[in-house]
Amino acid sequence: MNSPTDTRYLGNTGGLDPLVPLPAIIEPAHYEREVERIFRQSWLLVGNTYDLPLPGSYLVLDMPTFNTSLLITRGHDNQIRAFHNICIHRGNKLVRSGSGSRKTHSCGFHGWTYSAEGKLIGVTDRPMFGDMELEKMSLPQVHCETWHTHIFVNFAAQPSETLTEWLDVMAPQYDGYFGTPDKNNFEKVNSFQVVTNGNWHLGVNAFTEGYHTMFIHRNTVPDYQGGRSNPMRHRPHMELMKRHSRYSAPSNPDHRITPAEDVCYRFGRKLFPEFRVDGSHLPKGVNPSKVDQWAFDVIELFPNHVMLTGAHWHMHMWFWPIDAGRTIIRMDNYAYPAKNAGEKLGHSYFAARGREVFREDINTIEATQTMLRSGGIDKIILSRQEMALQHHFRVAQQMVAQS
Amino acid sequence: MALMGCSVDDLRPFYQALMGRMDEIIAYLNQFPLDSMPEDAQNLFHLALTWAETAHPIDLGWKTTDIDDSFPANRIEYLAPSRAAAS
Numbered sequence: 001m002n003s004p005t006d007t008r009y010l011g012n013t014g015g016l017d018p019l020v021p022l023p024a025i026i027e028p029a030h031y032e033r034e035v036e037r038i039f040r041q042s043w044l045l046v047g048n049t050y051d052l053p054l055p056g057s058y059l060v061l062d063m064p065t066f067n068t069s070l071l072i073t074r075g076h077d078n079q080i081r082a083f084h085n086i087c088i089h090r091g092n093k094l095v096r097s098g099s100g101s102r103k104t105h106s107c108g109f110h111g112w113t114y115s116a117e118g119k120l121i122g123v124t125d126r127p128m129f130g131d132m133e134l135e136k137m138s139l140p141q142v143h144c145e146t147w148h149t150h151i152f153v154n155f156a157a158q159p160s161e162t163l164t165e166w167l168d169v170m171a172p173q174y175d176g177y178f179g180t181p182d183k184n185n186f187e188k189v190n191s192f193q194v195v196t197n198g199n200w201h202l203g204v205n206a207f208t209e210g211y212h213t214m215f216i217h218r219n220t221v222p223d224y225q226g227g228r229s230n231p232m233r234h235r236p237h238m239e240l241m242k243r244h245s246r247y248s249a250p251s252n253p254d255h256r257i258t259p260a261e262d263v264c265y266r267f268g269r270k271l272f273p274e275f276r277v278d279g280s281h282l283p284k285g286v287n288p289s290k291v292d293q294w295a296f297d298v299i300e301l302f303p304n305h306v307m308l309t310g311a312h313w314h315m316h317m318w319f320w321p322i323d324a325g326r327t328i329i330r331m332d333n334y335a336y337p338a339k340n341a342g343e344k345l346g347h348s349y350f351a352a353r354g355r356e357v358f359r360e361d362i363n364t365i366e367a368t369q370t371m372l373r374s375g376g377i378d379k380i381i382l383s384r385q386e387m388a389l390q391h392h393f394r395v396a397q398q399m400v401a402q403s
Numbered sequence: 404m405a406l407m408g409c410s411v412d413d414l415r416p417f418y419q420a421l422m423g424r425m426d427e428i429i430a431y432l433n434q435f436p437l438d439s440m441p442e443d444a445q446n447l448f449h450l451a452l453t454w455a456e457t458a459h460p461i462d463l464g465w466k467t468t469d470i471d472d473s474f475p476a477n478r479i480e481y482l483a484p485s486r487a488a489a490s
Binding site: 190195260266340341346349 | 422425432433435437440452454459461462474476479
C-alpha cells in the first residue's frame with residue numbers, strides 16, 4: 001500500500017452495484033420473503049457460552065422473527081442445545097423468561113417436566129394418557145452448534161452447510177481469541193436492547209461503514225479514527241467473503257486522550273476509544289492485514305450480526321426483525337477479565353462511552369425509515385468505502401431470488 | 404438515567420473531586436478481592452464506578468449532560484446479568 005488513505009480490498013469485489021433499491025427492499029412483502037429465504041436458511045448467532053457457565057444453565061431468547069422463543073441450555077453432558085421453548089402437551093411456553101440454572105424444567109400449566117437435555121422425563125397423572133409412548137418424546141430441537149464461545153442456531157430442516165463452512169475463511173482464524181465454551185477469555189461488561197421503528201437492514205448498515213464516524217460521532221469520539229494522514233478515515237482492509245464481510249478501522253495516531261479516559265485506563269488495559277496498544281498477541285483473524293494504525297475490526301456475520309473485535313475487548317450487535325418496520329437491536333459488550341477495582345474502573349468507562357457511541361448510530365434508523373417510505377428516492381447510492389453494504393445487499397438479493 | 408436530571412454545573416464538582424483523588428482511591432480499593440470487599444470499601448467502589456460512567460459530558464466538553472442528537476436514553480432496556488451461575 002502506498003498511502004494511508006489506500007484500502008486493501010480482498011475477495012469478490014467485482015460485479016457489485018453501488019445503487020441499491022432499498023425502498024423496495026423494506027416493503028413488508030419483501031421482508032416476508034427474506035424471513036423464509038434468508039433467516040430460515042442461515043446459521044444465526046444467538047448467544048454466548050458466557051451466559052451458560054454450568055451444567056443445567058439455561059437462558060430464554062424470544063425470537064419474534066420466527067414467531068418462537070428458544071430455550072438454550074448447557075446439559076449435564078456439557079453439550080449446548082437449543083429447543084423451541086414449548087411444552088409438547090398443550091403448547092404452553094415452558095420457561096417464561098430470563099436465565100438461571102436448573103436440573104429440570106416443569107411446565108406451570110400441568111407440571112410436565114423436561115431434563116436440561118430436553119427429554120420429557122415426567123408426565124403428571126400418567127395413566128390418563130394410556131399407551132401413548134410419551135417416554136420417547138422431547139422438546140422440539142433446533143440445530144445448534146458452537147464456535148469458540150459463540151452459539152449458533154439454524155432453523156432449516158437440514159442446514160445446507162455446516163457452521164464451519166458458513167463461517168468461511170474466518171473459521172480457523174480466531175483460535176485463542178474468544179476462548180472456549182468452558183473458559184471465556186473475556187467478561188461481559190454490559191448488555192442492553194432497544195426496539196427501533198426501522199427495518200433490520202438499516203440497523204446492520206448503520207454499523208458496517210466508517211464513513212459516518214466523523215459526522216455522527218463528533219460529540220462522543222471526535223478524533224478516534226483516521227487523523228491528519230487519513231482524514232476521510234478510509235478502511236485499510238476491506239474483505240468480502242461469500243456472505244460475510246470484515247474490515248479494519250484505522251486508528252488516529254494523534255488521538256487526544258481526554259482526562260477521565262486517561263485516569264480510567266491507567267490501572268489496567270486500554271479499551272475503546274484508545275487504540276495505541278500492543279496487538280502482537282492477536283490471532284490471524286484480528287487485524288488480518290496487520291496494519292500499524294489499527295483500531296478494531298468490524299465483521300458482519302450475514303445476515304444480522306455485527307461484531308467489533310479490539311485488542312482487549314469486543315462488542316456484539318444483533319438486529320432481530322419483529323416485522324418490516326420494527327427491529328430489536330441488542331448490544332453485548334465484553335472486555336478482558338478485571339482482576340481488581342482499578343480494572344473494573346476501566347470497564348465502567350468503556351461501557352458508558354461505548355453505549356454513547358451506539359446511541360448516536362441507532363439514532364439514524366427511524367428518520368431514515370420514515371424518509372425511505374416517502375417515495376422521494378427509489379435507490380440509495382453507496383461509496384467504495386461502503387462496500388460492506390454493497391455486498392450485504394448483493395448477498396441478500398441472491399438469497400431472496402433463490403426459490 | 405440520573406445523569407439526565409442534572410446539569411454540567413451540578414456534575415463538575417463531582418468530576419473534579421474524584422479526578423484529583425482517583426489514584427489514591429484505586430490504590431486503596433485494589434487491596435481487596437472483588438468478591439469480598441468490606442462494605443465501606445464497596446461504597447467507595449460504587450462511587451468510583453459512578454464517576455467513570457458519568458465523566459464523559461465534562462470530559463468531552465458538552466454543554467449539557469446529554470446530547471440532543473442521540474437515541475433517547477429512556478428507551479434503552481438494560482438486560483440483567485445472566486443468573487445462570489446461580490443455584
